[in-house]
Amino acid sequence: xxxxxxxxEEEAFGITDKFxxxxxxxxxxxxENEVVRILEPLHPADVAHLIEQLDPRDRRNFxxxxxxxxxxxxxxxxxxxxxxxxxxxxNRDELAEAVQQLDSDDVVDLIEDLDDQQxxxxxxxxxxxxxxxxxxxxxxxxxxxxxHMQVELVRAPEHWTVGDAIDYLRSDVELPDQFYHIILVDxxxxxxxxxxxxxVLSSKRSTPLKEVLEDTFRTFHVAQDVEEVAQAINHYHMIxxxxxxxxxxxxxxxxxxxxxxxxxxxAEEDILRLAGVGEGSLSDRVINTxxxxxxxxxxxxxxxxxxxxxxxxxxxxxxGLVAIAVLMPIVASMGGNAGTxxxxxxxxxxxxxxxxxxNVWRVIRREILVGLFNGLIFAVVVGIVGFVWFGNxxxxxxxxxxxxxxxxxxxxxxxxxxxxxxxxxxxxxxxxGAFVTTVTDVVGFFVFLGLAALWLI
Amino acid sequence: xxxxxxxxEEEAFGITDKFxxxxxxxxxxxxENEVVRILEPLHPADVAHLIEQLDPRDRRNFxxxxxxxxxxxxxxxxxxxxxxxxxxxxNRDELAEAVQQLDSDDVVDLIEDLDDQQxxxxxxxxxxxxxxxxxxxxxxxxxxxxxHMQVELVRAPEHWTVGDAIDYLRSDVELPDQFYHIILVDxxxxxxxxxxxxxVLSSKRSTPLKEVLEDTFRTFHVAQDVEEVAQAINHYHMIxxxxxxxxxxxxxxxxxxxxxxxxxxxAEEDILRLAGVGEGSLSDRVINTxxxxxxxxxxxxxxxxxxxxxxxxxxxxxxGLVAIAVLMPIVASMGGNAGTxxxxxxxxxxxxxxxxxxNVWRVIRREILVGLFNGLIFAVVVGIVGFVWFGNxxxxxxxxxxxxxxxxxxxxxxxxxxxxxxxxxxxxxxxxGAFVTTVTDVVGFFVFLGLAALWLI
Numbered sequence: 061x062x063x064x065x066x067x068x069e070e071e072a073f074g075i076t077d078k079f080x081x082x083x084x085x086x087x088x089x090x091x092e093n094e095v096v097r098i099l100e101p102l103h104p105a106d107v108a109h110l111i112e113q114l115d116p117r118d119r120r121n122f123x124x125x126x127x128x129x130x131x132x133x134x135x136x137x138x139x140x141x142x143x144x145x146x147x148x149x150x151n152r153d154e155l156a157e158a159v160q161q162l163d164s165d166d167v168v169d170l171i172e173d174l175d176d177q178q179x180x181x182x183x184x185x186x187x188x189x190x191x192x193x194x195x196x197x198x199x200x201x202x203x204x205x206x207x208h209m210q211v212e213l214v215r216a217p218e219h220w221t222v223g224d225a226i227d228y229l230r231s232d233v234e235l236p237d238q239f240y241h242i243i244l245v246d247x248x249x250x251x252x253x254x255x256x257x258x259x260v261l262s263s264k265r266s267t268p269l270k271e272v273l274e275d276t277f278r279t280f281h282v283a284q285d286v287e288e289v290a291q292a293i294n295h296y297h298m299i300x301x302x303x304x305x306x307x308x309x310x311x312x313x314x315x316x317x318x319x320x321x322x323x324x325x326x327a328e329e330d331i332l333r334l335a336g337v338g339e340g341s342l343s344d345r346v347i348n349t350x351x352x353x354x355x356x357x358x359x360x361x362x363x364x365x366x367x368x369x370x371x372x373x374x375x376x377x378x379x380g381l382v383a384i385a386v387l388m389p390i391v392a393s394m395g396g397n398a399g400t401x402x403x404x405x406x407x408x409x410x411x412x413x414x415x416x417x418x419n420v421w422r423v424i425r426r427e428i429l430v431g432l433f434n435g436l437i438f439a440v441v442v443g444i445v446g447f448v449w450f451g452n453x454x455x456x457x458x459x460x461x462x463x464x465x466x467x468x469x470x471x472x473x474x475x476x477x478x479x480x481x482x483x484x485x486x487x488x489x490x491x492x493g494a495f496v497t498t499v500t501d502v503v504g505f506f507v508f509l510g511l512a513a514l515w516l517i
Numbered sequence: 518x519x520x521x522x523x524x525x526e527e528e529a530f531g532i533t534d535k536f537x538x539x540x541x542x543x544x545x546x547x548x549e550n551e552v553v554r555i556l557e558p559l560h561p562a563d564v565a566h567l568i569e570q571l572d573p574r575d576r577r578n579f580x581x582x583x584x585x586x587x588x589x590x591x592x593x594x595x596x597x598x599x600x601x602x603x604x605x606x607x608n609r610d611e612l613a614e615a616v617q618q619l620d621s622d623d624v625v626d627l628i629e630d631l632d633d634q635q636x637x638x639x640x641x642x643x644x645x646x647x648x649x650x651x652x653x654x655x656x657x658x659x660x661x662x663x664x665h666m667q668v669e670l671v672r673a674p675e676h677w678t679v680g681d682a683i684d685y686l687r688s689d690v691e692l693p694d695q696f697y698h699i700i701l702v703d704x705x706x707x708x709x710x711x712x713x714x715x716x717v718l719s720s721k722r723s724t725p726l727k728e729v730l731e732d733t734f735r736t737f738h739v740a741q742d743v744e745e746v747a748q749a750i751n752h753y754h755m756i757x758x759x760x761x762x763x764x765x766x767x768x769x770x771x772x773x774x775x776x777x778x779x780x781x782x783x784a785e786e787d788i789l790r791l792a793g794v795g796e797g798s799l800s801d802r803v804i805n806t807x808x809x810x811x812x813x814x815x816x817x818x819x820x821x822x823x824x825x826x827x828x829x830x831x832x833x834x835x836x837g838l839v840a841i842a843v844l845m846p847i848v849a850s851m852g853g854n855a856g857t858x859x860x861x862x863x864x865x866x867x868x869x870x871x872x873x874x875x876n877v878w879r880v881i882r883r884e885i886l887v888g889l890f891n892g893l894i895f896a897v898v899v900g901i902v903g904f905v906w907f908g909n910x911x912x913x914x915x916x917x918x919x920x921x922x923x924x925x926x927x928x929x930x931x932x933x934x935x936x937x938x939x940x941x942x943x944x945x946x947x948x949x950g951a952f953v954t955t956v957t958d959v960v961g962f963f964v965f966l967g968l969a970a971l972w973l974i
Contacts, residue, residue, distance in 0.1 A: 073735075073749035080875040103733055105752050113875045214715075229719040239715045240697050240756070257714035258671075258696045262686040276560055278530075292530035294781060295562050297774045299697070299756075317754045320777045324751060327784035328865060334788065335861035336854060342862070342871050346883055350890040353858050357891055360854045364847040365902065371843045378835070378842045385835045385842040386828045390821040392846070393958075397793060397817045401810050404792035405799070408785060413530075414799050418537040418570045426803055433807040434814055445822065501850075 075106050080113055087122050095125055108137035111146070112343055123149045130154075132161035139341050140173045141348075147178055156185030163237070164193040165210045165318070171198070205289050206282035208322070209303045209312030212236035216269060218244045218252050223265030225255075238315070241300045244269055249309040251302045253277045279304045282311060287326050290319035291412075330411060333489040334404060336360070359494045367392065367501040374509035380517045383450040384509065387459055390442060392504030395466035398434065399496040402427045402474025407488045410478060424475050431471025435464035454515050462508035466500060473499040532563050537570055544579050552582055565594035568603070569800055580606045587611075589618035597630045598798050604635055613642030620694070621650040622667045622775070628655070662746050663739035665779070666760045666769030669693035673726060675701045675709055680722030682712075695772070698757045701726055706766040708759045710734045736761045739768060744783050747776035748869075787868060790946040791861060793817070816951045824849065824958040831966035837974045840907040841966065844916055847899060849961030852923035855891065856953040859884045859931025864945045867935060881932050888928025892921035911972050919965035923957060930956040 079098070086094035099107055111134075114122055123130070123146065130146055135158060138146060147155065159167055159182050167186065171179050171194070183191055193211055200206030213236060216225050225242055229235065241254040253273040263272050279302045280289045293301050293316055301319070303312040329339065336356025340349055371378075371388070378385045406423070409415035415423055439460035447456030477495045478488035536555070543551035556564055568591075571579055580587070580603065587603055592615060595603060604612065616624055616639050624643065628636050628651070640648055650668055657663030670693060673682050682699055686692065698711040710730035720729050736759045737746045750758050750773055758776070760769040786796065793813025797806055828835075828845070835842045863880070866872035872880055900917030904910050934952045935945035 073745070073752050074870050077874040080873075103753055105754075109752075109870070112871065113873060115876065115879050226718055229715075230721065235715065235719055238713065238756070256695065257718055258686075258692065260718060261683060261714060262692055264687065288530070294774075294777050295530045295566075296560055297562075299695070299774065316773055316777065317751075317756065320751050320773065320780065323777065323781060324784065327781065327788070328869075331784070331788050331791065331865055332861060334792070335857050337858045337862055340862075342866055342876070342880055342883075346886045346890070349883065350887045353855070353887060353891055354894070356858065357851060357854055357895060360851060361847070361895060361898065364850040367846055367850070368843050371846070375839045375843065379839050382832045382836050385845070386825050386832065388842070389824055389828070389846055389849070389958075389962075390818070393821040393824075394814060394817060397814055398810070400792050401794045401813065404789060405794055408788055409799055412785075413566070414569065416537075416570060417534040419572065419799070422572050423799055426799075426806065429803045430807045430810060433803070434811055437811070438814060438818060441818065501846075505846075 104133040132158040168197045251310040290322040293319040363498045395500030395504040399470035399474040399500045406478040427471035427475040431467040435467030439463040561590040589615040625654045708767040747779040750776040820955045827962045852957030852961040856927035856931040856957045863935040884928035884932040888924040892924030896920040
């Protein structure tokens, strides 16, 4: 049951560091031919990745040296923060050529990050049909399925046979670049089911399409949140999600490759928000990053000053026994960490729908119990530390009791706060951290110092 | 450019709370017919989701009442932590029936979470061919493409025409449930390119497949990390990723729907690890969750005690001016938060390959500058707070200076530590937090108290 396999040394994708340095040499030497020779075989996603890794000065040089100009699919692959910069280096004709190569949903995606003047320029560069499609998509709410759907799709009347479909596809009709299903519609354009191309190919020409429909079929409303649609695609293992308007007519599809990108982005956002980092990327300028990080630090400063106010209530206690100042941060710090654990689990469970009204009380009870059990274990440890270090048994009891209380509170706040924020329509990933840390800091210091005041002084 | 659309009230997927409560009523009443009636129309993913939301006692009741027994695709969709429990409720025949419905890659996925006895039972339930496939897959390293690939695929000799392919697909040959490409292979079984089914369908029968190949084609080695393959699928917008063995022969494919699930899982793991939460789910028992959360809290306790040791060095300073104890946590807390921001960005940039040897120094310099600028802003704020609150200008200078130093250190440690851990082959998502917090706590207290000792006392 064992088998010899070589572990590949190469990375599965992307460009190597050697590659980047070769590029830089060619750019520094102003060697157009060499630059073209290096970039020619690359996938647009890799060219974009390369551009992202250059520092700003190298990037400007690179964009000057590269004669071909940037193509549309490279711009599509670029990090949002660099798109404006790169588009600014293109003249009107180059921009027109670049965007004309793109599908309408990619143009919409591009426009979302541009300023008004650039948007204008892009729209003007499109032909009438494409411009109408893009303007139509922009009329739907941001983050909606309508904004992000692909309008190019293959549909067929429900009475067609496999042969009809093949004849249609072989005719001169314009087909999407990629498609994996034929969607059957009734005379009112309402979708009634779909057939995979594999089924079409493996069935006889005379077979009615209706007989080879997939078992399950779901449609999504055009105003549905696109991240929800992407989650549904993942949940139900769909490849194509049909999008319908208010009258249930088929008007577009969300495809699995786009859904995958949306989910990756959503998970990324959640990770960064949980850490108090706004959207942004490594290519942003220092001043922008400083500004992005500022709000969460400002909130944390308020929290920290609140904690200081609590400490100030007990100045006499600290003056009376300086050991208290030494041990003081331990309880708050443990509470903060336990609270972060609970809130991270809760935020993700809310995002993935594992935490619902059906199990909310059970989950809260669980987290409180977990806090209680870990609280008891760590209470024993810090109690002993406090006693051994300062030879004061009461001090040991004080810190032990404070530990249990704060970890239980951390479990309750870490779960309850994200749930309440979600109910209020506030993104729990963004705001929970500040509230939970405030609670665990304030409770941590208050209980520890308060018990010390009661029992020790 | 505006358009009226109704925002849908329904969720895009999943089951409603009403649904869960209806189920519980039917289960409590021991009403088999009603349970079947409710579950019949559901997608296996939704049945699994329902089971996950029941509390342990209800779940046991449910599994007893549901007469049909659990089908293979429901087990496949279940949360890892519940699979063992559910499989234990099946007898040998039911288990055999359940696993026989599954593709070999789903069986492999299932077996990974089972104990030896259950694995044995599952393997015995398979027919000889499937068992061989599963054992073959289990021989590849965990997390490798070989372990997770689907062996069912459609390949064709490179000299075939579209007509040959269609005739082949229409013959009695057994086809995968889902497939989106035909992979062309040379006589030695080496893959040379692929054709989308859309292209096959829209081309004339006489067209050679070689003429309608996709532009780009990449293969992946069987020992390649499956998460890397999934990232490549996302990066290059692939639908099917062919997997080859040491001799470059085509032996399987990773499909985009599996890749999507792997990436979701990987992002989830990163989020939980960053918060010091091990793998686990809401369905785990309290004792298991307590144990999962324990290690990170234990590490944090060591960190907190280290910080206390630093504070203890300066007991005299604190006794001399109790205001110092009051302000003391602010600098450490701000450093911890700024460090977490930097490390989260660094950990994600490492995971997504945006942080590489090519730009590592630039990124470190950036983070230090961001720390410096935010440090200067917050130094002014806390300096004023310290001065106004305690009427002590020097105290204001002490806390301001400590703030700048600690936020710069936070930027350096928050970026440098994940990078070093990655180089050492340690998962930065898992371990960075502890190290960074230790650094910002120790430096925060040491610098603040040290400067206070120098300038104030």
